[in-house]
Amino acid sequence: MAGIQPFTREDYAARMARAAEEAAAAGLAGVVVTPGPDLVYLCGYQPTAITERLTMLVLSAGEEPQMLVPVLERPDAETAEGAGAVLLTDWTDGQDPYNAAIGLLRPEGRYGISDSAWAMHLLGFQRTLPGTAYASLTDVLPMLRAVKDEHELARLAAAGAAADAAYGDILKVRFAGRRETEVAGDLADLLVSYGHSQVDFTVVGSGPNGANPHHEAGERTIADGDMVVLDFGGLKDGYGSDTTRTVHVGEPSDEERKVHDIVREAQQTAFEAVRPGIACQEIDRVARKVITDAGYGEYFIHRVGHGIGVTTHEPPYMVEGEERPIVPGMCFSIEPGIYLPGRFGVRIEDIVTCTAEGGRRLNGTPHEMRLVG
Numbered sequence: 001m002a003g004i005q006p007f008t009r010e011d012y013a014a015r016m017a018r019a020a021e022e023a024a025a026a027g028l029a030g031v032v033v034t035p036g037p038d039l040v041y042l043c044g045y046q047p048t049a050i051t052e053r054l055t056m057l058v059l060s061a062g063e064e065p066q067m068l069v070p071v072l073e074r075p076d077a078e079t080a081e082g083a084g085a086v087l088l089t090d091w092t093d094g095q096d097p098y099n100a101a102i103g104l105l106r107p108e109g110r111y112g113i114s115d116s117a118w119a120m121h122l123l124g125f126q127r128t129l130p131g132t133a134y135a136s137l138t139d140v141l142p143m144l145r146a147v148k149d150e151h152e153l154a155r156l157a158a159a160g161a162a163a164d165a166a167y168g169d170i171l172k173v174r175f176a177g178r179r180e181t182e183v184a185g186d187l188a189d190l191l192v193s194y195g196h197s198q199v200d201f202t203v204v205g206s207g208p209n210g211a212n213p214h215h216e217a218g219e220r221t222i223a224d225g226d227m228v229v230l231d232f233g234g235l236k237d238g239y240g241s242d243t244t245r246t247v248h249v250g251e252p253s254d255e256e257r258k259v260h261d262i263v264r265e266a267q268q269t270a271f272e273a274v275r276p277g278i279a280c281q282e283i284d285r286v287a288r289k290v291i292t293d294a295g296y297g298e299y300f301i302h303r304v305g306h307g308i309g310v311t312t313h314e315p316p317y318m319v320e321g322e323e324r325p326i327v328p329g330m331c332f333s334i335e336p337g338i339y340l341p342g343r344f345g346v347r348i349e350d351i352v353t354c355t356a357e358g359g360r361r362l363n364g365t366p367h368e369m370r371l372v373g
Contacts, residue, residue: 012082029109030060036116044081054097098128147329155239160362163241166190184217203231210345227344240312244349266290274359
């Protein structure tokens with residue numbers, strides 16, 4: 001992880017304190033965090049294996065962070081980067097873990113709880129402490145992880161650069177005559193070779209398959225004359241990459257060039273609209289207007305963007321109805337597309353962060369249509 005500064009105990013302590021304060025401001029008794037991205041973000045801990053055994057971090061304003069862990073996993077929890085800022089309590093197989101949780105929760109408290117919490121655990125809390133109530137963290141604290149500090153931005157930039165390098169190399173491989181799965185495998189290998197520890201997706205949508213925005217790479221053989229949507233990303237140093245470019249096998253038709261140019265204009269126009277204070281929905285609106293004005297509005301069938309951080313999809317979302325203002329440090333995708341059923345699709349995506357001056361791209365590969373063999 002050369003060049004990337006590790007997060008410190010103080011970093012995690014500050015995150016946990018901020019989460020507790022934001023929960024109190026939202027009228028909550030605190031937050032309950034189970035294994036998943038929220039736990040990694042807040043205290044740097046991820047159990048070796050996520051099982052049915054209960055692990056829970058509880059954060060409440062004015063109180064020391066506390067985490068309940070299975071006794072057999074306590075040694076691992078103690079080595080987490082943020083463990084020094086957390087009071088650990090353990091429980092043993094054969095005990096009721098929800099009884100062990102009683103001392104960590106207020107009997108009549110309303111808590112934000114991780115979206116990734118297992119239903120069996122939530123039901124266990126409600127059975128043991130029937131006076132408690134719970135709400136999804138995405139609903140009550142959607143911006144908990146949204147604004148990135150300089151060290152997070154450095155990781156996101158490095159992940160974006162690695163994805164860009166993978167794109168540069170995939171342009172050199174043979175497309176025509178190969179299956180989508182083969183090109184997807186090449187992309188996955190390239191992401192790993194450029195430092196990704198986890199590959200989340202490698203969409204390779206050729207010809208008519210490109211009209212399905214989340215097409216799983218299949219056994220279709222890519223042919224000369226195909227438009228090919230390449231959407232790929234994953235985690236590097238714990239933070240996400242996600243980029244899309246659309247290439248063409250051989251010479252494109254006039255219509256294919258036209259559609260690609262419209263999407264490119266929509267992506268650029270949306271990027272230029274990024275600035276502090278503008279509502280998230282405005283980024284969707286300006287991209288959608290370009291595509292609608294060009295006569296393809298009905299073929300743009302998804303939101304224009306999503307947040308990214310310790311996961312590749314998280315709040316904020318660039319979508320109609322999201323009136324939350326963009327602030328410096330937010331990171332999100334801008335990915336307009338046009339999808340013509342049974343024919344082809346085009347999408348162009350960059351990860352963007354907001355600065356005091358406007359948007360800054362974390363992907364730097366050209367938007368022009370590249371021709372491949």
